[in-house]
Amino acid sequence: MDFKQIIAEDLSTQLSEHLTINEIYNLLEKPKNTEHGDLAFPAFQLAKVFRKNPAEIASDIADDFSSDIVDKVDVVGPYLNFYLNKGTISAEVLKEIITEKGDYGNTDFGAGKNIPIDMSSPNIAKPMSMGHLRSTVIGNALANILEKMGFQPIKINYLGDWGTQFGRLITAYKLWGEEEKVRANPIAELNELYVRFHEELEKEPELEEVGRSWFKKLENGDKEATELWRWFREESLNEFNIVYDRLGVSFDSTNGESFYNDKMDEVVELLEEKGLLVEDQGAQVVRLEDYDLQPALIKKQDGATLYITRDLAAALYRKRTYDFDQSLYVVGQDQIYHFTQLKAVLAEMGYEWEADIHHIIFGLISIDGQKMSTRRGKVVLLEDVLDEAAVRAEKQINEKNPNLENKDEVAEQVGVGAVVFHDLQHDRRNDFNFNLDEIVQFEGETGPYVQYTRARALSILKKANIDASYFESEKEFALTDDYSWTVIKLIQSFSSTLERAYREYEPSVIAKHALRLAQAFNRFYANVRVLDENPERESRLALVYAVALMLEEDLRLLGVQAPDEM
RNA sequence: GUACCUGUAGCUCAGCAGGAUAGAGCAUUCGCCUUCUAAGCGAACGGCCGGGGGUUCGAAUCCCUCCAGGUACGCCA
Numbered sequence: 049m050d051f052k053q054i055i056a057e058d059l060s061t062q063l064s065e066h067l068t069i070n071e072i073y074n075l076l077e078k079p080k081n082t083e084h085g086d087l088a089f090p091a092f093q094l095a096k097v098f099r100k101n102p103a104e105i106a107s108d109i110a111d112d113f114s115s116d117i118v119d120k121v122d123v124v125g126p127y128l129n130f131y132l133n134k135g136t137i138s139a140e141v142l143k144e145i146i147t148e149k150g151d152y153g154n155t156d157f158g159a160g161k162n163i164p165i166d167m168s169s170p171n172i173a174k175p176m177s178m179g180h181l182r183s184t185v186i187g188n189a190l191a192n193i194l195e196k197m198g199f200q201p202i203k204i205n206y207l208g209d210w211g212t213q214f215g216r217l218i219t220a221y222k223l224w225g226e227e228e229k230v231r232a233n234p235i236a237e238l239n240e241l242y243v244r245f246h247e248e249l250e251k252e253p254e255l256e257e258v259g260r261s262w263f264k265k266l267e268n269g270d271k272e273a274t275e276l277w278r279w280f281r282e283e284s285l286n287e288f289n290i291v292y293d294r295l296g297v298s299f300d301s302t303n304g305e306s307f308y309n310d311k312m313d314e315v316v317e318l319l320e321e322k323g324l325l326v327e328d329q330g331a332q333v334v335r336l337e338d339y340d341l342q343p344a345l346i347k348k349q350d351g352a353t354l355y356i357t358r359d360l361a362a363a364l365y366r367k368r369t370y371d372f373d374q375s376l377y378v379v380g381q382d383q384i385y386h387f388t389q390l391k392a393v394l395a396e397m398g399y400e401w402e403a404d405i406h407h408i409i410f411g412l413i414s415i416d417g418q419k420m421s422t423r424r425g426k427v428v429l430l431e432d433v434l435d436e437a438a439v440r441a442e443k444q445i446n447e448k449n450p451n452l453e454n455k456d457e458v459a460e461q462v463g464v465g466a467v468v469f470h471d472l473q474h475d476r477r478n479d480f481n482f483n484l485d486e487i488v489q490f491e492g493e494t495g496p497y498v499q500y501t502r503a504r505a506l507s508i509l510k511k512a513n514i515d516a517s518y519f520e521s522e523k524e525f526a527l528t529d530d531y532s533w534t535v536i537k538l539i540q541s542f543s544s545t546l547e548r549a550y551r552e553y554e555p556s557v558i559a560k561h562a563l564r565l566a567q568a569f570n571r572f573y574a575n576v577r578v579l580d581e582n583p584e585r586e587s588r589l590a591l592v593y594a595v596a597l598m599l600e601e602d603l604r605l606l607g608v609q610a611p612d613e614m
Numbered sequence: 615g616u617a618c619c620u621g622u623a624g625c626u627c628a629g630c631a632g633g634a635u636a637g638a639g640c641a642u643u644c645g646c647c648u649u650c651u652a653a654g655c656g657a658a659c660g661g662c663c664g665g666g667g668g669u670u671c672g673a674a675u676c677c678c679u680c681c682a683g684g685u686a687c688g689c690c691a
Contacts, residue, residue: 077633090633092671102671126671127634171691211691305691331689340617341687348689355691384618385686411619412685419685441653448653462653474627477619479684486626490653492639493627500653508650560628567638574646574655592650614653 049140049540051117052076055087055130058115066097082530085122085129086537092126102126138536139526142587145539145594146519150601153542157550158199161373164366165191165201168297169379171208172284172304173217173238176291176430178482179380179420182410185468185607186476187378188297189555190408192605197550202370203297206362207304209281213242215263218276219255220245222262234283267309281306294434294464296607311361312353319346324396339392341385359390367401374404376553381409381477408553411479420482428482437463437488444490445614452613461609462496463488469495472606473559493563495608498599501566503614505596508578512589525590531572532591538565539598546605555606562602569595 056073063072072089079088091102091109098105106128110121113128117136122129145152167187170176191201220241221230230237249255266273285302292298316332319325324334325346332347346357366375377387387407394402413420413428420427442459445452452458470487473495474480490496509515519525527536542561549557578588603610 074631079634080629080637081634084634088634092633095671125634208691213690329688333688343688345688350689352689354689358691380685381619382685383691386691388618409619414684444653449651478627479620480626483626486640489640492653494639494653496653497639500651504651504654511650556628563638570654571656573650577650579650613651 049137049144050543051132051137051540052087054117055115058113058118059089059109062109062112063094066094079129082534084124084127085120086132087130089128089130090126091128134528134533134536135526137540138528138532138587138591139524141536141540142525142527142590142594145597146525146590149516149597150604152597152601153546154196154198155543156198158194158197158373160198160200162200162202162370163194163374163376164204164370164372165194166204166206166362166375166377166379168292168299169206169208169304170284170288171213172281173214173235173242174208175235175239175427176288177420177427178413178430178433181295181430181433181467182413182471182476183378183380184292184295184297185471186408186410186555187376188295188607189472189558189605190376190378190553192607193546193549193555193558196546196605199373202301203299204301204303204366205299207281207285207302207306210305210309210358212260212263214266214277214280215261216245216255216259217242217280218262218266218273219259221276230283234280235287238280238284291431291434294460295468296609305358308358308361308365311365312357315357315360315364316346316353318397319393322397324393334393334396336389336392336396339388339395341389341392344389344393356386356390356393359386360393363390363394363402363405367399372401372404374406376406376408378408378410380412382412383407384409406553408476410476413480413482415482417481433467433484433487434464436484437467439463440488441466441490441496449614458611458614461611462490462499462614465495465499465603465608466490467495468608469498469559469606472555473563475556476554495603496614498562498566498603499608499610500614501569502596502599502603502610503612504573505569505592505599506612508592509589509596511579514589516593519590519593523586525587527584527587527591529576531568531576532588534568535565535572535591535595538568539594542598542601549605558602558605562599562606565595565598565602569599 052073056069056076059072060067060069075089075093077088077090079085091106094105095102103123103126106123106126110123110128113121117133118130119133120131122131165187168180168184170180187203191203194201217238224244225241245255245259262273266277316325319334325332326335328343330349331345333343333345335343344356345354347353363375366372379387384407391402391405394405415428438460441463442455444462445455445459466488470489473493527533538561545557545561549555572591576588578585578592600610
């Protein structure tokens, strides 16, 4: 239920001559301070029309105000402060979430429309870094959010599985590689070969030419080159999948860069047909002066295509294949220029749907103030971070709850949860400097804090010896104390939170909801006895159950697992 | 040089579709386990909201400008 809407309607009976319900709705605000009630209406704006001072207006409105869900209206200066009827609302909210469970907050807003999400996109033969974590978990969380909003998300892992670097890699493998070593430890070994290539290149610049020729062979379908490439790809993907499993992420498509290899001629032809392709310094470009942008380089002097050519092909392919409502690209903020150009070229081509393409930018991670780079070896491997997190979680369990049965499993859920939650709890645009101790934190505003809170809630239900069916009666659960009320209001606010997360493509909004709810519940937990014999026992149990459901759903949306005990 | 992003407590960040005394977490100090998991709760300490100007009844929030940091700007992706 949307009590803001109800109050806006109730106010409208007095104000309809001056303000629409929508305007009233937008003026209503949640007071920062709980002493100012549950909802407030500032009367400043009415001062002009009524030609009275706002305080008087507020007082006049209050005199004639009545609403079924409002207990009391306070006038404080120019503000009307509404105090809602806690009993009615808590009963309604609890009933709703307990009935709907994981479906609580679902909408059909998206009407099943497709939204491909370009995400993760690691490079074959290179390890996944913390940078890939960001794209992966943000993309995954957005997919969950979109699905809950009624859309059909399509998670696409746009693998970096093509390009001149594979010529270099094949060269390195032919010179220094050993099959057994690669089989034993594919990505580490291949990456080492790649790094070595760049080291040797300093001494032997002609290696560059060898690399180029191997890539040429690969492009021409040379048997040896193709087999090596396919092998590298397969081994890499197998290793990636281990990480994806740990993160609980799966994909609907792994069409990477190589997939579009034979689809780029069409793009070039289309651009030619439309007269957009011009020669400039031997290269083929699309001019974008009208957009205040540098020309987009479609073909190099040597005729080879480029990043943007491939992305154009991918954009066209996705539009045709999915007829998307929106197309999202979860890619770092360092590629803003690229996507601006991409959209501009599509606009030039006359595709109005370029407006539906959204670059979901995220901030970059640096190490010691330096940008991460595989080439310079300045990179933090995702797997190492997950491992370390799980180890620390296990240590924590041994201290706090040594008798826990499935320690390993829980340590993995808590450790990985900490890493994922840490990534998702801040505005995705924020850059951050890598700091393991900060990421693998178990106290305060963290993933484990939310998980722990839910485990405590479940523990109460377990002690009460009840299960979900206990709540399926026609009983009415109502609570009026302040601790419960704060919890109820947070559960009630989930819909608008979800809506905002969708509108801003911002998973952190959900993470904050989880944290605030966990906080509110822990206060409730510390101050309100549930299991003692008391007249509100049933309602309190219902609240505990509702919190467990809500936290689980918040965490699920973020892609974080929720252990029942920890 | 141009464009974009960022600048809020010692640190990490909320708040920014303008509103009532600027909020969390971490760190520091102190308190709370014979009662539902102390990975918890409470208290204290901590702020020219980068500087300056403007719009407004009202600005951390909007506009301008300056300063500082980051990123990107044609043959990598």
